[in-house]
Amino acid sequence: xxxxxxxxxxxxxxxxxxxxxxxxxxxxxxxxxxxxxxxxxxxxxxxxxxxxxxxxxxxxxxxxxxxxxxxxxxxxxxxxxxxxxxxxxxxxxxxxxxxxxxxxxxxxxxxxxxxxxxxxxxxxxxxxxxxxxxxxxxxxxxxxxxxxxxxxxxxxxxxxxxxxxxxxxxxxxxxxxxxxxxxxxxxxxxxxxxxxxxxxxxxxxxxxxxxxxxxxxxxxxxxxxxxxxxxxxxxxxxxxxxxxxxxxxxxxxxxxxxxxxxxxxxxxxxxxxxxxxxxxxxxxxxxxxxxxxxxxxxxxxxxxxxxxxxxxxxxxxxxxxxxxxxxxxxxxxxxxxxxxxxxxxxxxxxxxxxxxxxxxxxxxxxxxxxxxxxxxxxxxxxxxxxxxxxxxxxxxxxxxxxxxxxxxxxxxxxxxxxxxxxxxxxxxxxxxxxxxxxxxxxxxxxxxxxxxxxxxxxxxxxxxxxxxxxxxxxxxxxxxxxxxxxxxxxxxxxxxxxxxxxxxxxxxxxxxxxxxxxxxxxxxxxxxxxxxxxxxxxxxxxxxxxxxxxxxxxxxxxxxxxxxxxxxxxxxxxxxxxxxxxxxxxxxxxxxxxxxxxxxxxxxxxxxxxxxxxxxxxxxxxxxxxxxxxxxxxxxxxxxxxxxxxxxxxxxxxxxxxxxxxxxxxxxxxxxxxxxxxxxxxxxxxxxxxxxxxxxxxxxxxxxxxxxxxxxxxxxxxxxxxxxxxxxxxxxxxxxxxxxxxxxxxxxxxxxxxxxxxxxxxxxxxxxxxxxxxxxxxxxxxxxxxxxxxxxxxxxxxxxxxxxxxxxxxxxxxxxxxxxxxxxxxxxxxxxxxxxxxxxxxxxxxxxxxxxxxxxxxxxxxxxxxxxxxxxxxxxxxxxxxxxxxx
Numbered sequence: 100x101x102x103x104x105x106x107x108x109x110x111x112x113x114x115x116x117x118x119x120x121x122x123x124x125x126x127x128x129x130x131x132x133x134x135x136x137x138x139x140x141x142x143x144x145x146x147x148x149x150x151x152x153x154x155x156x157x158x159x160x161x162x163x164x165x166x167x168x169x170x171x172x173x174x175x176x177x178x179x180x181x182x183x184x185x186x187x188x189x190x191x192x193x194x195x196x197x198x199x200x201x202x203x204x205x206x207x208x209x210x211x212x213x214x215x216x217x218x219x220x221x222x223x224x225x226x227x228x229x230x231x232x233x234x235x236x237x238x239x240x241x242x243x244x245x246x247x248x249x250x251x252x253x254x255x256x257x258x259x260x261x262x263x264x265x266x267x268x269x270x271x272x273x274x275x276x277x278x279x280x281x282x283x284x285x286x287x288x289x290x291x292x293x294x295x296x297x298x299x300x301x302x303x304x305x306x307x308x309x310x311x312x313x314x315x316x317x318x319x320x321x322x323x324x325x326x327x328x329x330x331x332x333x334x335x336x337x338x339x340x341x342x343x344x345x346x347x348x349x350x351x352x353x354x355x356x357x358x359x360x361x362x363x364x365x366x367x368x369x370x371x372x373x374x375x376x377x378x379x380x381x382x383x384x385x386x387x388x389x390x391x392x393x394x395x396x397x398x399x400x401x402x403x404x405x406x407x408x409x410x411x412x413x414x415x416x417x418x419x420x421x422x423x424x425x426x427x428x429x430x431x432x433x434x435x436x437x438x439x440x441x442x443x444x445x446x447x448x449x450x451x452x453x454x455x456x457x458x459x460x461x462x463x464x465x466x467x468x469x470x471x472x473x474x475x476x477x478x479x480x481x482x483x484x485x486x487x488x489x490x491x492x493x494x495x496x497x498x499x500x501x502x503x504x505x506x507x508x509x510x511x512x513x514x515x516x517x518x519x520x521x522x523x524x525x526x527x528x529x530x531x532x533x534x535x536x537x538x539x540x541x542x543x544x545x546x547x548x549x550x551x552x553x554x555x556x557x558x559x560x561x562x563x564x565x566x567x568x569x570x571x572x573x574x575x576x577x578x579x580x581x582x583x584x585x586x587x588x589x590x591x592x593x594x595x596x597x598x599x600x601x602x603x604x605x606x607x608x609x610x611x612x613x614x615x616x617x618x619x620x621x622x623x624x625x626x627x628x629x630x631x632x633x634x635x636x637x638x639x640x641x642x643x644x645x646x647x648x649x650x651x652x653x654x655x656x657x658x659x660x661x662x663x664x665x666x667x668x669x670x671x672x673x674x675x676x677x678x679x680x681x682x683x684x685x686x687x688x689x690x691x692x693x694x695x696x697x698x699x700x701x702x703x704x705x706x707x708x709x710x711x712x713x714x715x716x717x718x719x720x721x722x723x724x725x726x727x728x729x730x731x732x733x734x735x736x737x738x739x740x741x742x743x744x745x746x747x748x749x750x751x752x753x754x755x756x757x758x759x760x761x762x763x764x765x766x767x768x769x770x771x772x773x774x775x776x777x778x779x780x781x782x783x784x785x786x787x788x789x790x791x792x793x794x795x796x797x798x799x800x801x802x803x804x805x806x807x808x809x810x811x812x813x814x815x816x817x818x819x820x821x822x823x824x825x826x827x828x829x830x831x832x833x834x835x836x837x838x839x840x841x842x843x844x845x846x847x848x849x850x851x852x853x854x855x856x857x858x859x860x861x862x863x864x865x866x867x868x869x870x871x872x873x874x875x876x877x878x879x880x881x882x883x884x885x886x887x888x889x890x891x892x893x894x895x896x897x898x899x900x901x902x903x904x905x906x907x908x909x910x911x912x913x914x915x916x917x918x919x920x921x922x923x924x925x926x927x928x929x930x931x932x933x934x935x936x937x938x939x940x941x942x943x944x945x946x947x948x949x950x951x952x953x954x955x956x957x958x959x960x961x962x963x964x965x966x967x968x969x970x971x972x973x974x975x976x977x978x979x980x981x982x983x984x985x986x
Contacts, residue, residue, distance in 0.1 A: 128333040129219065131325055135336035136226045138320035139234075139343070143170045154226065155217045161191025164214075168198055171233045188215045196225075204232050227335050234342045246338065249345060253277065256284045259948050262297045268337040273326055275303025278344070282310055285348045287944075289314055300327050317343045362946060365954055367447060374440045375452055381433050382458040388426060389466045392418075396473035408485050415478055419813070420788075430467060431821050434460055435828045438904070442832040445908050446839040451895045459896075471814075478810070482800060489798075491565045493636055498556045502574055504629060505549050509581055515539075516588035531610065533596040535691040538614035540589060545622040550582050613670040614691035620663055621694045624702040627653070631709035638800065640724045647717050654710060664703055671696045727799050734790045735804030741787060742807040745815040748777060752822050753863075762844050763837060767830045774823045784816055832904050842907070850907050853877065864900040873906075936970040 133154055141150040144163065147170050151157035158164045160183075165176045177194050180187035192211035200206060206228065213221035231245070240248040240255070250265065257263040260280040265271045272278065274297050283292040289310050295303055304323035311317040320340045326332045437460055440452050454460075520532065557575035561568050630653070637643045755770065791809040794802070837847055857873040858865050865873065870893070871886060881889070893905040930945060931937050943951045 127325070127329045128336075129223070131321060131329070131333040131336040132223050132227070133219075134322070134325070135320040135333075135339050136223060136230070138318045139230060139339050140167055140226065142318045142343070143167060146170050155219045155222045158192075158222060159215050159217055160188045161193075161195055161211075161214070164195045165191060165198075168195055168229070171229070172198075172202075174198075185215060199225075199229065199232065202232055204228055227339075230335075230339050230342070234346070235338065238342070238345060249338065249342060252345060253281065253341060256281055260284075260292070268334045268341065269331045272337050272341075273332060274300040275305075275307055275323070275326075278307035278311070278341075279303055281341075281344050281348070282307060282315070286314070311344070311347075315344075315347045317347055365946075367443070368449075371440065371443055371447070371449065371452075374436060374443070378433065378436055378440065378452075379455060379458060381429060381436070382454060382463060385426065385429055385433065385463060386458065386466055389470045393470055393473045396470070396477050408481065408488055411481055415481060416792075427817050427821070430463065431824050433463065434825065438828055438832055439835075442835050442904070442908075446835065461896075482795075485798070486800065487563060489636065491560065491563055493634065494556055494560055494563075495565060495567070495571070496634060498553065498560065498571060498575075500629070500633075501549055501553050501556070502578060504625070505546065505553060505578060508546060509578075509585065512585055513581070513588060516585065516592050529596065531691055534611040534614060536589075536593055536596055538611075538618050538692050540593070541615065542618045542622065543585065543589060545619065550578065553578055609670060609673055610691045613667060614694075616663070616667050616670065617692055617694045617699065620660075620667055621699065621702065623660070624699070624706055627706050628702065628709060631706070631713045635720070637720060637724065638798075640721070640728060643717065643721045643724050647721065650713055650717060657706075657710075661703075664699060667699065668696050727797050730790065730794050730797060730799060731802045732804050734787070734794055735802055737783070737787050737790060738805045738807035738809075738812060741783060741812055742805075742815065744780070745812070745819055748819055749815070749822060752819075752826055755826065763830055763834045763847060767827065767834065770823065770827045770830060774827060777819060777823055784812065787812060829902075829904055833907060836904070836907055846910075847907070850910055851903070854903050854906050864902050865906070866900055870901045870906075936972050938970050 137151060137154050140154070144150050144167055147166055149163065149166070151163060162179055165179050168174075169176055176198050179191045179194065189211045192214045196206060196209070196211060206225075209221050209225050209228075214225060235249060236245050238245060238248045238252065240252045243251050246268075250268070253265045257265055257277055257280040260276070260283075262274075263276050263280045265277055276295060276297060279290050279292060279295055283290045290306065295306070301323045304326060308319045308321070308323065312319050320343070321332075321336060437452075437454075444450065444452055520528075554575060557571050560571050565571065635646060637646065752773075755773070761769075788809070833847070836842070842850075853873055853876070854865065857869045857876075859869055860866075867890065870890075874881070874886075874889070889909065890901075893901045893909050930941060939955055942954055945951075946954060
């Protein structure tokens with residue numbers, strides 16, 4: 100049970116019912132409190148030559164209670180009553196309770212009657228309140244006090260010891276190692292800590308209690324068996340015992356304070372070295388990522404299929420959306436860490452940090468520039484490749500359609516041309532065969548355009564590096580060879596028919612006219628069907644409107660075509676009438692052509708069915724192009740707002756970084772508010788990214804409504820975030836410098852005014868000549884050598900410019916006081932005493948092990964400068980910690 104609330108320093112006890120409830124939980128606690136509180140009281144009462152045996156009986160008359168309070172407070176209480184009556188005892192106890200209350204202690208449910216009556220729980224509660232007030236309340240460790248301060252002190256003192264983990268004032272002390280560690284930390288010669296075992300708690304506890312009683316004048320307040328035999332030792336008993344150790348060792352507080360000061364210096368050095376290691380690792384990781392990414396972005400090897408190229412485009416979008424943004428943040432954070440590290444090193448009078456070769460900030464910027472150069476044009480190349488593959492697929496499909504139609508037409512033509520039917524034919528049959536052949540030649544000539552188109556498409560596929568060009572070329576070559584053979588066979592058959600024509604004279608002109616008109620009309624219908632079924636790819640409304648206009652023009656020719664069809668059918672009907680009238684034995688077929696009226700009517704009907712289908716396809720494509728145009732306008736409207744907004748913000752940040760007013764904190768708050776307003780603009784960028792995604796999914800490749808591309812917006816946004824973060828970091832570093840060097844706001848304003856006056860180009864940096872003029876105006880009279888020395892300080896990387904941070908660092912250094920030297924001298928005197936030197940053993944004893952070894956390693960080069968081996972004088976000590984400086 101805990102009757103002391105650290106949040107309410109005046110309330111030392113809980114209500115009486117809490118005591119009753121807690122004590123009933125574990126009677127062993129009451130036994131431990133009796134023994135501990137009795138020993139604690141006797142440790143003070145023996146100074147007055149007395150003691151108590153029974154805590155609830157010996158305090159009943161109030162006399163020894165008042166004496167105890169006088170001993171521990173050093174003050175005189177009111178004169179006690181010497182009578183033996185109950186009223187005298189109550190009066191004495193009340194005087195003691197009133198004195199406790201006068202010390203700011205709030206007593207709850209404790210009255211003099213309970214103490215006089217020997218109430219054990221109330222007596223223990225009162226003694227615990229006295230212990231809290233006079234033994235524990237005033238304990239203070241690093242801004243924590245009382246119970247928390249005592250616990251923190253125990254944790255700090257036992258931190259280096261194995262198997263010791265102090266988290267509370269009960270079970271953390273059961274194995275006895277905590278008590279042994281406290282003694283060994285302050286008096287290592289009293290206990291051989293290395294021989295102690297965690298599994299032997301009785302020996303550990305007895306060792307600690309015996310040593311404390313014999314050498315530290317701390318009475319034995321508990322039995323080891325009581326602690327080990329209890330699941331959870333009483334917290335108040337342990338706290339009382341531990342507080343005795345604290346007061347016994349409080350005399351070493353000054354040496355500990357000095358050691359802490361040195362520890363802080365070592366911690367700063369270790370932190371700086373850790374920052375250097377973190378920078379090296381982060382720079383290496385970022386450069387390695389850039390090295391792996393650039394070859395991927397520079398790879399322009401095209402794929403053979405649209406699916407593969409679209410996967411490449413999706414991979415690139417994932418890179419821009421998921422992989423690159425974290426690296427942009429890492430690059431910005433790397434620059435910020437580098438600047439912060441340099442500032443901390445300057446404030447600690449340490450040399451500037453020089454990264455490993457190839458890992459300077461400029462090296463990373465160069466590598467990043469190479470990455471963006473490789474990235475530039477990669478997306479455009481992917482889209483061009485997709486358009487090329489789309490064009491190739493369209494051409495390949497068109498080639499297959501035309502080749503299939505042509506191969507279907509040529510099927511059987513070679514066999515027909517090789518027939519010898521004219522050898523047994525009559526004169527009229529010969530004439531018919533000749534006319535039929537003339538019609539075939541006309542049809543053949545009409546198909547010449549298709550063969551040329553097939554060859555032209557195959558040639559274009561070859562020029563565009565179509566992946567299946569070998570099969571296309573083979574099929575095209577077969578068609579051309581067959582076409583040449585058809586021409587040769589046609590010529591050969593004509594020559595045979597013309598030789599036979601001299602013997603035959605009868606010919607049917609009507610069939611010939613039918614054949615001559617039917618063949619072109621049939622070819623026209625086939626061409627119309629091919630055109631009506633031809634696929635089309637357009638990217639603008641103007642293109643689809645052009646196709647629609649051409650289609651309307653074609654529909655306007657249909658009435659004339661129908662008249663031609665009626666005329667051709669009329670010729671066939673007239674031939675039929677003549678055959679019926681003159682009983683001509685024509686076997687019901689036209690000897691000049693294979694095109695029948697049924698075939699003409701069938702194809703004509705097919706053409707009429709294809710016309711509305713073409714109308715529907717054009718209407719759907721027109722609607723799609725209208726949607727694409729809306730996407731273009733939507734993206735353009737947002738981009739035309741966001742692009743100028745980003746440019747305006749970049750210009751405003753540039754002006755803010757040069758024309759800052761008010762205190763640095765005001766400037767920092769203003770910049771952070773400004774940064775917050777910029778970050779809040781991010782949803783509009785995301786919305787634009789979404790519109791850009793829709794445009795790319797719709798395969799829209801141009802936008803006349805804006806000059807801004809998504810790439811322009813992305814690059815501008817990244818530059819804006821990097822610029823505001825870098826500006827905030829510069830102000831933070833200026834605050835670090837101002838606070839570390841003790842620069843007033845008026846001095847900082849004067850520095851800023853001088854810097855802005857000589858920053859003639861208004862770039863936020865002074866060149867060498869402007870900086871020289873600034874120094875001269877401030878009263879510096881220096882030659883070239885002195886100016887070169889100053890430039891090496893303010894421009895260690897030899898960039899030829901001086902930033903405002905470097906300028907105020909230099910000016911503050913010129914006016915720096917000697918506080919650091921005074922602190923080191925004070926710490927040195929406390930640790931060294933009158934010897935004027937510090938030994939390695941003293942450092943190991945006063946500092947935590949890890950920081951002591953670090954300090955000793957830093958001091959190794961200076962060891963032995965004095966006559967005493969293994970010792971350091973003040974100059975060696977300060978130089979080892981702070982480097983060669985004004986110390």
